[in-house]
Amino acid sequence: MKKPLILIANDDGITAPGVHRLIDFIHDLGEIVCLCPDSPRSGGSMALTVNGALRVKDCGEYMGARMYSTNGTPTDCVKLAWHTVLLDRKPDLVVTGINHGSNAAINVLYSGTMGAAQEGCAFGVPSVGFSLTDHSMRADFSACRPFVRAIVSGMLSHGMPEGICLNVNIPDSVQPPVCMRLVRACRGNWSDEYKQYTDPAGHAFYMLAGALINAEPDSTDTDLHVLSQGEVSVVPVRLDRTADDATAPRELQWLAELCKETFSHE
Amino acid sequence: MKKPLILIANDDGITAPGVHRLIDFIHDLGEIVCLCPDSPRSGGSMALTVNGALRVKDCGEYMGARMYSTNGTPTDCVKLAWHTVLLDRKPDLVVTGINHGSNAAINVLYSGTMGAAQEGCAFGVPSVGFSLTDHSMRADFSACRPFVRAIVSGMLSHGMPEGICLNVNIPDSVQPPVCMRLVRACRGNWSDEYKQYTDPAGHAFYMLAGALINAEPDSTDTDLHVLSQGEVSVVPVRLDRTADDATAPRELQWLAELCKETFSHE
Numbered sequence: 001m002k003k004p005l006i007l008i009a010n011d012d013g014i015t016a017p018g019v020h021r022l023i024d025f026i027h028d029l030g031e032i033v034c035l036c037p038d039s040p041r042s043g044g045s046m047a048l049t050v051n052g053a054l055r056v057k058d059c060g061e062y063m064g065a066r067m068y069s070t071n072g073t074p075t076d077c078v079k080l081a082w083h084t085v086l087l088d089r090k091p092d093l094v095v096t097g098i099n100h101g102s103n104a105a106i107n108v109l110y111s112g113t114m115g116a117a118q119e120g121c122a123f124g125v126p127s128v129g130f131s132l133t134d135h136s137m138r139a140d141f142s143a144c145r146p147f148v149r150a151i152v153s154g155m156l157s158h159g160m161p162e163g164i165c166l167n168v169n170i171p172d173s174v175q176p177p178v179c180m181r182l183v184r185a186c187r188g189n190w191s192d193e194y195k196q197y198t199d200p201a202g203h204a205f206y207m208l209a210g211a212l213i214n215a216e217p218d219s220t221d222t223d224l225h226v227l228s229q230g231e232v233s234v235v236p237v238r239l240d241r242t243a244d245d246a247t248a249p250r251e252l253q254w255l256a257e258l259c260k261e262t263f264s265h266e
Numbered sequence: 267m268k269k270p271l272i273l274i275a276n277d278d279g280i281t282a283p284g285v286h287r288l289i290d291f292i293h294d295l296g297e298i299v300c301l302c303p304d305s306p307r308s309g310g311s312m313a314l315t316v317n318g319a320l321r322v323k324d325c326g327e328y329m330g331a332r333m334y335s336t337n338g339t340p341t342d343c344v345k346l347a348w349h350t351v352l353l354d355r356k357p358d359l360v361v362t363g364i365n366h367g368s369n370a371a372i373n374v375l376y377s378g379t380m381g382a383a384q385e386g387c388a389f390g391v392p393s394v395g396f397s398l399t400d401h402s403m404r405a406d407f408s409a410c411r412p413f414v415r416a417i418v419s420g421m422l423s424h425g426m427p428e429g430i431c432l433n434v435n436i437p438d439s440v441q442p443p444v445c446m447r448l449v450r451a452c453r454g455n456w457s458d459e460y461k462q463y464t465d466p467a468g469h470a471f472y473m474l475a476g477a478l479i480n481a482e483p484d485s486t487d488t489d490l491h492v493l494s495q496g497e498v499s500v501v502p503v504r505l506d507r508t509a510d511d512a513t514a515p516r517e518l519q520w521l522a523e524l525c526k527e528t529f530s531h532e
Binding site: 040042043044045046047048049050051052053054055056073075079080082083084106108109110112115118122123142143145146147150151154157158159160161163164166167176177178179180181182184185187189192193194196197199203204205206207208210234235236237238239240241242243244251252254255256258259261262263264265 | 306308309310311312313314315316317318319320321322339341345346348349350372374375376378381384388389408409411412413416417420423424425426427429430432433442443444445446447448450451453455458459460462463465469470471472473474500501502503504505506507508509510517518520521522524525527528529530531
């Protein structure tokens with residue numbers, strides 16, 4: 001019997017320590033093919049390359065895994081690995097990360113790590129993204145090991161419900177976490193200040209700054225809460241973007257009424 | 267009383283006809299500030315520029331609207347307009363598009379137009395993205411007019427439920443549409459073939475091809491269905507990615523069990 005085929009991608013790029021630690025942790029659990037961007041693509045969300053020329057570079061082997069890089073996005077990595085010559089069959093699992101930095105709360109919207117995981121999910125493959133809440137390139141990933149192995153093993157044995165993938169965040173706490181919690185993404189926003197600079201020619205430019213604001217600090221069933229307690233957060237992420245319950249709520253009654261009208265073009 | 271402040275963005279870039287037609291259609295409904303990418307960013311999803319230097323260029327006026335471009339993504343446009351000097355107050359509405367090409371079905375995941383709309387929604391502003399199902403730069407947007415005006419007027423009067431924005435697709439049909447339908451995003455995938463080329467140096471590169479596959483052609487409550495009938499589709503899009511109903515379904519029982527365990531670090 002063939003080993004399970006595990007596709008790995010990330011958004012920090014092929015040289016990031018996080019993806020190498022991920023392979024260290026799970027290399028014995030399957031046959032691994034790893035395709036990552038050739039440079040950091042943090043904040044890449046589910047962006048894909050529509051009109052550009054994508055290249056794939058063979059980066060040799062690491063711990064038995066076949067390593068490749070591309071000039072594309074994290075989502076491109078999953079599409080490309082699958083639909084070009086890199087994979088000889090549909091993967092049994094898509095694993096992304098381990099991201100350098102938190103993808104909890106609203107970060108899931110912007111995360112390239114979770115973008116790639118959702119792309120795997122879109123094609124019906126059990127998919128998970130792992131993140132450590134330390135964005136340093138010198139982050140210590142060792143606390144992730146038992147959680148990564150348990151979830152990857154569990155997904156290989158049990159699969160995942162259709163249209164749902166997992167967003168797993170591991171806290172960078174002094175005491176390594178000993179448990180994980182199934183929770184929801186905390187509400188909140190980035191404050192999104194931009195720091196303004198002046199270039200040598202006298203023109204302004206801006207860089208994103210700001211801080212994540214927890215809009216429900218008293219809730220205990222959120223990812224931000226359990227991370228603050230030194231526990232691992234596991235959030236089931238839904239691929240379907242339709243607000244099902246909202247197709248005709250009271251606040252959208254005006255829209256439902258508009259949908260009964262006939263419009264003319266003058 | 268001040269006019270409503272409407273922020274406009276897109277993913278086809280500041281020179282695209284679609285955004286100019288949008289302004290033609292709604293310029294009398296509010297004070298308009300328009301910030302778009304300086305080049306096409308189709309497939310930009312909710313990507314944002316994390317470490318790069320963003321610039322904003324004044325592009326003058328169009329139909330009374332203040333026009334700006336940036337080297338950033340569609341989502342950057344919304345963040346930048348808001349958090350730099352372009353807006354003197356919180357906008358009353360974020361409108362994106364009109365996109366050249368469909369953002370129905372799974373396209374909502376990858377759409378920069380809908381990424382920018384969701385960014386507005388994330389900050390609690392009623393937000394909507396409009397798309398015409400013709401990706402040509404010579405597309406005729408005139409059929410969009412009554413629908414764009416009705417929805418923008420309705421949102422200004424009634425607002426939107428928290429955390430929900432609208433994805434409106436207008437069919438490029440021979441007979442202009444006369445009605446719209448509140449529906450859900452159709453399930454389905456892109457087939458995602460990549461066309462392989464060989465560059466002058468003999469190296470391979472790839473370009474995304476493929477076709478959208480409707481996975482539920484017999485359903486009548488989907489955006490792809492109503493568009494095929496020559497009607498306008500309106501899908502309420504949910505910002506929250508958590509699969510609420512899935513925090514403990516039967517298929518994730520194994521995960522719920524893992525969350526009861528204590529893990530050790532050896």
